Amino acid sequence: MSAQVERAGRRPYARRRMLSRLFPGLLALALAACAPQPRPAPLPSAETAAGIATYEPQWGQRVRPVASATGPAVVSAADPRAAEAGALMLAKGGTAADAAVATMIALTVVEGQASGIGGGAFLVWHDPATGELVTLDGRERAPASATPDRFLKPDGTPMSFREAVPGGRSVGVPGVVRLAAEMHRRWGRLPWAELFQPAIAMARDGIIISERFARFATFRADLLAASPAAAAVFLGPDGRPWPEGHLLRQPDLAATLETIARDGPDAFYTGPIAAAISSAVATAFANPAVLTAEDLAAYQVTERPPLCGRYRGRRICSMGPPSAGGIALLQILGQLERFDLAARGPDDPIAWHLIAESMRLAFADREAWTGDADFAPVPVAGLLAPDYIARRSALIRPDRAMPAVTAGTPDGERPRAMRRLADVPATSHLVAADSAGRLANVTSTIEAPFGSGLLVGGFFLNNELTDFDFSPTRDGRPALNRVEGGKRPRSSMTPTLVFAPDGRLEAAVGAAGGATIIAQVARAVIAMIDWGMPVDQALAVPGIMADRRGIRYEAGSRLEGMAATWKALGHQVEPATLPLKANAVARAGSGWIGAADPRSEGAAIAAPLAGAGASQPRGGGA
Template identity: 55%
Template structure:
């Protein structure tokens, strides 16, 4: 259903191959339940598995990519074969900090996720979120206030550290976090929100930027206890709409700020040659006091990703909810003064109380999707978002168990 609806809403941007693959003769999305086969993609993946990244970034595939983007009907690119051949995936140091007795590690810049999730949590640390509980409007008000502060700093300071100075240590400095947290009151919402000035902050000014949801997330653990949390995106639905080798090409350029300067200052996330754009991707691994992984979690949904992950971690670590129930919990999304309470969730009934606290909040649906694996009583338990068709798959010896979203897993056989 998600793919079917996405095609109906965004399919007009697809190139001829994608239209022939995903749409019927009438130009409409193929019916729900249609089995699609993609031999071109299978062949490409097989080539990458056998030959490594060069199978994609050089040779025939690279030539097809350059031809496709150079010859695009809309916004043709000047990409060259040298651009692709010189690209390297770059390993970044993780961003780690603590929340209560837990160690929280996330993705570093140019992703804003690791820093922003930690800031939300650390700004809440002085409040007794456990005592307030998930059904208390004050708890959600505090969460919204912490979101606003973190998102304001994210918009101002986060970008590619190869091109701009990102004050990572300053943003997570205990004194700075305490000063930002002091702006949060349990009694009343703040009248305005602005970025702070962390230690080591360069002069910067924010500019408009919009994250467009076209993201996937997965998490896996093997029998040795190795955990991988992956968030990947092609930016908007179906990316650029262009395809090569059965794969949709991204339009990641839209993750940059389109306005390069404001008030005489260059924007940190402005477009520059070779630069990588900021994102909201927030793959996160949390370790317990024993040093073992407690939960690994990530999400899809544009700029809501940061709030989704932070919300689920508060629910698991403070409210002692299962990862499955924490993911399914409704979200109060507040990147600015105005907030959105996810429609059809426990937040619907809290809106009057939130408004009494000064929250400018409306009820609306949110396109959310998170996944997690947590360790409970020495066993790994998967969690999939009940909002989507995602599943958790568990293997016990020769038995493969598929746990549908919202369903409790059976004990090992």
């Protein structure tokens, strides 16, 4: 690997400073509440067992500034405190599903601006003992009363994104709690209530506001100020967001989580919590709307067929519709397979030009052809057909950029118009892997930072319905991704598994950051497969995002030296602060190495697994 590739230990955005300030010691007692059994002995230190990170759960008192960790069981998450919650479940003898649920719930507390129980998620699950590969759709759904004109103004023109996000109209029925319950029912081992204890302790006793959280709170201070409930928690007496380093207590959120832990997932979808959600949407400070108790009670997780394809002998599996991520990823990789990216390497600007061209083609199809397949005829087979991929790939030339990119015509379909996509820098990703080889790969979101701005029971409600097309028609035909009652909006979330030629799971990766999620996952897969990089270095590779706006590349990275070449090839080129935030794990001998994007606050934490593989998950639900 080139010495110029950014190493995983590098920490832009003052991450080292942030990590050194997390938790001065106020939450040490939380461990007792979360661990009724004795704490497991820590693994040997790295000095005595190379590659094995010391496991010492601290609930944020001391978070190691590392991007990777190796051990028999690993959790990688968008925030180190959430990763610790999952690692503790593994240490207690829980499965990867237990760890993923605990991590996902903890993210509600520590990264509530990006994900949480007020949003939705996708899961890709794998168990090597049974060969099981399952994808579960916990995406938000539109209320039954939603109609295609939901985001049209009185004059018939579409609202702007900024107009549509705040308040009730953008809120979909949340799916995270139902997804957590389904994961636990199928593959969990620990009691349901135990999975909530780390999050409850942190919400009750307080968390130190991180640099990233403070930055987004400042960015969306207007939204927080507009919501009285949110302002009371996240703004100080001067009306400004609490700064980095402030101890933030969230007692209402602790109470909500205690209720769900005690009474099970139905406590979220029926009763007082559901009534509070419905009321908040109806009486919102902006765009009041209807989301009924019946909408909440009717929500169910849907199992979807895994979407799999081949790339250089590997099997790549991801999420299908309503996510467009899996389709776009497989298109990007398939269109690139005829080019020798390995020979070119990561320092060749032509390699990145080829990647950018393939992204442009895939994103054009994403905009035109994808949505909720339960409501629209998404031509998945046509978009991934080898002859169609070959035709699209033939448009890519190493010596020049395509002057314009349009959607293709899979299965002889008529061309469709496209719409510009926003890169919303929110969402969270996590991966949990246990010593029996089971793995949960989860992307979770409330969409924009702080979602709709509506705070209910201490958690933010999503603004996920703004992922629908605001205009209900395109070229005189109904838009595939138009709003409809009960429908799930199109997504970019791309939780992905990579299987080696012998069929063994090799790696799992996912990311946050709106439409850039697809680009981040594609970059990581290419870096691992074509450029032979270990997973932590693959996540550290500089990023690009290419669509019909041209190439946006990571400002301040070594890619800046390639911009002149791209311009000469005909690209529109722009440096940008991309929302790069990926998490991954990969096989390391008989264990795992977990990694987090070094430009994020994420972390990977290794943990021993008590009684590893001693029995199968008991399941049983909440």
